Amino acid sequence: SAVISQKPSRDICQRGTSLTIQCQVDSQVTMMFWYRQQPGQSLTLIATANQGSEATYESGFVIDKFPISRPNLTFSTLTVSNMSPEDSSIYLCSVRTGLANEKLFFGSGTQLSVL
Amino acid sequence: DAKTTQPNSMESNEEEPVHLPCNHSTISGTDYIHWYRQLPSQGPEYVIHGLTSNVNNRMASLAIAEDRKSSTLILHRATLRDAAVYYCILRDWLVSYDKVIFGPGTSLSVIP
Numbered sequence: 001s002a003v004i005s006q007k008p009s010r011d012i013c014q015r016g017t018s019l020t021i022q023c024q025v026d027s028q029v030t031m032m033f034w035y036r037q038q039p040g041q042s043l044t045l046i047a048t049a050n051q052g053s054e055a056t057y058e059s060g061f062v063i064d065k066f067p068i069s070r071p072n073l074t075f076s077t078l079t080v081s082n083m084s085p086e087d088s089s090i091y092l093c094s095v096r097t098g099l100a101n102e103k104l105f106f107g108s109g110t111q112l113s114v115l
Numbered sequence: 116d117a118k119t120t121q122p123n124s125m126e127s128n129e130e131e132p133v134h135l136p137c138n139h140s141t142i143s144g145t146d147y148i149h150w151y152r153q154l155p156s157q158g159p160e161y162v163i164h165g166l167t168s169n170v171n172n173r174m175a176s177l178a179i180a181e182d183r184k185s186s187t188l189i190l191h192r193a194t195l196r197d198a199a200v201y202y203c204i205l206r207d208w209l210v211s212y213d214k215v216i217f218g219p220g221t222s223l224s225v226i227p
Contacts, residue, residue, distance in 0.1 A: 004158075033214065042202070043159070043217040058214075092158050094215075101147050101208035104215055106158030 002027055006093050006107030013083055013114050020079045021110045023093030028073035031096040034066070037109070038089045046091075049076040083114045119203045124222045127193045135188040135221055137203030146205040148179060148186050153220070154199045162188065162201070198225045 003026040013019050023032065032049040047055040047068055055068035070076040080087050093107040120138040127133040139148065150162040163170055163177045165186075170177040176189040190197055202220040206213055 031212065035217075042200075042219050045214055045216060048212070048214060094158070101164075101206050101213070103149075103161040103164070104151070104159075106160065108158050 002029060002095050002097050002105040004093055004095060004105055004107035006110055008110055009108065010111035011113070013112065015084055015114060017083055018079055018081045019083065019112060020077050021091055021093070023076045023078070023095075023107055025074045025095050027097065029095040029097050030099070030102075032070060032076045033094040033096075033104075034068060034076070034078045035092040035094060036089045037092060043092065046078070049078075080112065083112075085114045088112055088114045119205060119218055121201070121203055121218065121221045123219065124224070126224045126226060127190075127197075128226050129195060130192050133190040133193045133197070133223065135190075135201050135203075135223065136185065137187070138185045139203070139205055140184045142183050142205055143207065145207050145209045147208055148177065148183075149204045149206050149215075150175070150177065150188050151202045151204065151217075152197075152199040153202070154196075159202065159217075164206075193223075193225045195225050195227065198223055 005024045007022045034046040035043040036046050037043050045058050046061045047057040049055050049068050049070040051070045067079045090109045090111050092109045094104050096102050147164050147166050149164040151159040152162050153159040163175050165177045178187045200220040200222050202217050
């Protein structure tokens, strides 16, 4: 199993600023992912955070807007840059602890509101 | 990616069984069927998964059709705490760096 601490749990930000979200896991994990969940919608995968190398982004998401770091096997950050009201969403960190097909664990999310 | 189809919403009375269907007609031989649920204001949590045989755990049961083109998540006795969005997802166990793509899921309401 894995326990995920995601910070901050919520924030209200001004347009044009940036916010960095942290994801800390209590054990080493094989894979880390970042998702976005817009109000009333399902989860959308932003990127896979790769340890020691650049993240792998899904279609529609770019590094300049959502820079991701993963310096080790237990920690990752997602930055939402130059925010606009359209970025208001819940951002979720997810991890996989073992081989392919192993269950995923999720953080409780960061509720972001951009004014 | 193989896709799944679920009803948008379902209702159940408290303490009655709930059968949540999922269609996956393009499933491949190496796809596992996974179920997750997302309670209000929380991240998703794992419920159950299976390949061919029916599976049971403390949370639910998973019934898989013989042709594997559909499956059903069974909550044996719904409680108010089971009100959540339930996601049916296919995952290929041969893919080392698999990424999990969520569909719209089924929003389950439990009526007291």
